[in-house]
Amino acid sequence: MVAYILDWLSLAVRWLHLLAAIAWIGSSLKYVWIDNNLRKPPQWKADKGIKGDVWVIHGGGIYEFQKYNVAPEKMPDVLHWVKWESYTTWLSGFLLISVVYYSQASSYLMVSDGIISSPWMAVAAGLGFLASIVGLYEILIRTPLVKSGPLFACAMALLLLVASYIAFHLFAPRAAALHMGAAIGSIMSGNVFFGIVPAQKAFLKAIENGQPPPQARAEFAKLRSTHNNYFTLPVIMLMISNHYPVVYSHAWGWLLVVAIGVISAYARHYFNLRNQGKSKPHILVVVAIAAVLLITLARVTSSTVALSDAANTVTDEQMMAVVSSHCSSCHAVVPTQPGFVAPPAGIVLANAEQVRAVSDRIMTVAVQSQYMPLGNMTGMTLEERQTLGAWLQRQ
Template sequence: MDTHDVVQALFRWIHLVAGITWIGMLYFFNLINAHVTAALQPATRREVVPQLMPRALWWFRWGAMLTFLSGWLMIIWKYFMFGSGFYGDAGLFGSNAGLWISLGALFGSIMWFNVWFLIWPAQQKLITWVQEGQAPDPATAKRALYASRTNTFLSVPMLFGMLAGSGHYPSIAFAPWFLVVIALGAALVYYMLFKFSAGVAKTWP
């Protein structure tokens, strides 16, 4: 058994489980929870939000942290310990897979930053205000909403970057296809977020 394979397998596995946990929560917040919370009566919201959100946000932010750390460790391992660094045939900016993973890692890292430095600080305040029955500060609510929506938009091209960056599609050149991936991803998220999610399965049965 090759040690290189074992390290890769372990880190990829951790990366995937953590990534699914993070992005699953992100989609839950944007596609489901935002609509449900808005429809609740204030008294119900006061009871539900302080129970639901701290738990959901715990999995969300630690999922983001583990994904981010395992992702960067894989980049260091593959490109800097066993590859050719930034440039060259096996380089982060010198190979097709390297360019794709750079796009994915850039978008994923912006998303990680948004989680830890915009969404989580804003949500801590918002949960406290809801719990105390106070009206939330609109600027804080807006910051959390926009950062969360930005992450939803970034997530779809980010995931394509992960797949292409793992070498699955060697004939799909980074340029110009990253532009197509970003455009298609944006169209898909726009539809899911603004056209579809508010109405889907709204009533039961």
């Protein structure tokens, strides 16, 4: 009954998290796009304090966006705040990681031979990891490094690389990749909570009191917003990474997730520059080459299990003995593994025919990457993986 309720709760929270993230990231991308596309306004607008404007046709109508140097002569009666999308995304994301990973730490968060020996320690490590990354970012953004975009980007890449290495040695690979995504998402939401919204409140208070707005604080808030823009593509990749063991289950998974993040952030840089009227297509060439090299390197360096030369000697009975011991408790019509009310991905492995139908997938996640069973909770040995792989070889 508990597993059944957790499944529905996970679905509801994941749905909310996805909707909130679409609203937040879409809003973030939109406003950065507007900022980058602002053009010098006509003089009559400049006389009213308008810094720039951009015109858009959408939904059967023409829209005008304009940005003031400070504020309009008369403040509007209704001023919309773009913040609840961020808060809802973070809160629903934290609830989701709690429902899926923290409430089922022994199944999803821990590895059987890892350095963390109990579920409560794993949960504490997860919470500490997220808080530490946000704290280190908040320290880093207050250093002189922030004055140089390239230097700060390098510092962030190094921080995330170290964080990823730690995460992949603390948690199960899939949980490690998700925690990297959660850490970056927490940084982004922290930018809104700790920097952007307080700066906006100070801005409005100064206007209400007839004082010059704190320009330095407003520019710092804009910098945080720009950082969020570059984090957008990496965080999306990390949040869907749980579907791709080819990344997180690699022996160098901790390096792959950061490398993909850096490449995607650099691709984002191209579009930001283009929206400012600066075309640098060589960035996309570099991105494409780097992506191909990374994929090739990941393939060449992937860890593999040496398969038996006597593949034809492995019988269906031997193979099913391995599957029954290590796979069928989850991949059954009615799973017996606690925490599961339905077979993962709808895959049932009750007989040889069903195993043959998904043999390529099993070869990837159970034999080559050794990701399954989750956290190797059943203690699947290398010899058993070789037996299973030898049988799959001839299918």
